[in-house]
Amino acid sequence: MNRLPFFLPMKNCPNLCVYCDQRTITGHSETPSPSDVRAGASGIEGEVEVCFFGGSFTCFPKSLQREYLAAASSATGGSRIRVSTHPSCITREILSLLGEYPVSIVELGISSLDDSVLNICNRGYSGKEALEKISLLLDDGRFTPGVQMMTGLPGQTESSSLEDLRLIAAVKGNRPMQLRIYPCLVLKGTRLEEMLTSGDYKPPGIADSSRWAGRMIDYANAAGFELLRVGLQETASLGEGAIAGPHHPALGEFARAFALALSLVRSRPSGPWTLPPLQKSLVFGHGGWGLGELARLTGKDKEETESLIYWSE
Ligand code: SF4
Structure with missing residues (x-):
């Protein structure tokens, strides 16, 4: 299904x-207004997924959420x-509101x-609260959670990330859930830039970040x-605003290639391996990063x- 994304940059974020x-x-x-959204959505032919990204949609006043959703x-x-x-x-009340509209994710x-x-990171919630909210969303049953x-x-460490994923997977059980993984970048003008400058923060490099995300993909x-x-x-x-951190257009490919290498070594530690041709780019792409990681493992x-x-074949 085609997507029609609307970005509400940091609108109503609690922190x-x-x-x-x-x-x-x-x-x-x-920030697009509800009438901008209406003009965009009603002008599309065929089914579309209208997406609200870049902010905290359900932190809007309920009347405004309704305007955007309508x-x-x-x-x-x-x-x-x-x-x-x-x-x-x-909250249950907010999920009820979303349920009045064709919100699916x-x-x-x-x-x-x-x-x-x-x-x-000044996120404004505890790990326990976050898990409770994921459970609430899953148990409600009307929406696919992401x-x-x-x-x-x-x-943060790699083992703490993997533990987070393990905890979420335990709550998820065999229910569907979507996942995005975003390696942290240092953006100009943020508090993280100050932490980088003062030496309080040192981002992992591209190779380490790819392996970190790759282990998460493997688990996921x-x-x-x-x-x-x-x-x-x-x-x-x-491109202009990212001043440090693992900023690379192929980072996702690197991570997927490492995840593939992990799964191959787990299935047969010394090979041989038979792969579908679709995975050639993961092995040989970007200077053979995936092949190099498989060799290293x-x-x-x-x-x-x-x-x-x-x-x-
Ligand atoms: S990361 Fe924080 S500030 Fe940024 S959109 Fe999400 S809640 Fe808002």
């Missing part, structure tokens, strides 16, 4: 998170709505569940998450590792 500047991330500084509902029948929001603004920013990381997790945050695949995205969408403003050289890979 200013230390790493965030949605205007830089999305390249959108103006405007989005003017899209052709069968269309649906996706909202992204802050976990603090999820609710994404929560769950950058971490580790209270010390959440405090440093979680947006982050890596490389100040105070086994736990039945639907992985939507790894790494921020490239925009001109992100097996302790063989790249040539020998490559000779152990077979491609299915």
Whole structure:
């Protein structure tokens, strides 16, 4: 289904998170009004997913949420709505409001569940509260939940991220859930930039971030998450505003390639492996990063590792 995204940059966020500047991330500084949304949604032919990103949708006053949702509902029948929001603004009452409209997916920013990381990042909730909100959303049953997790945050470690994912997977059980993984970037003008300058924060590099996100993908695949995205969408403003951190347009590919290497080594520690041709780019793309990681994990050289890979028809 085609998407029609509307960005509401940091509108009504209960906190200013230390790493965030949605205007830089999305390249959108103006907030569309409900009538802008109505004009956009009603002008599309065929079914569409109207998305509200970049802010904390359900933290808006209820009357304004209704205006936006009614405007989005003017899209052709069968269309649906996706909202992204802050976990603090999820209650039974708010879910009832969303349920009056064709909202099908609710994404929560769950950058971490580790209270010390959440405090440093000024996220404004505890790990326990965030898990309760995920449960509330899952148990309600009307919406597919999505979680947006982050890596490389100040105070965060790879093992704490994996523990977060394990906790979310335990609450999820065998119910569907979407996942996005965003390695943290340092954006110009944020509190995180000050932390970088003062030496209080040192971001992981591209290779380490790719392996970190790759381990999360590997776990998420086994736990039945639907992985939507790894790494921020490239925009001109992100190119100008990202001053440190693992900023690379292929970061998601690197992470997926590492996750593939992990799964291959787990299935057959020394090979051989048979892969579908669709995965060739994960192995050989970007200077053979995936092949190099597979070789590193097996302790063989790249040539020998490559000779152990077979491609299915
Ligand atoms: S990370 Fe999310 S909640 Fe925090 S300021 Fe940015 S958009 Fe708002």
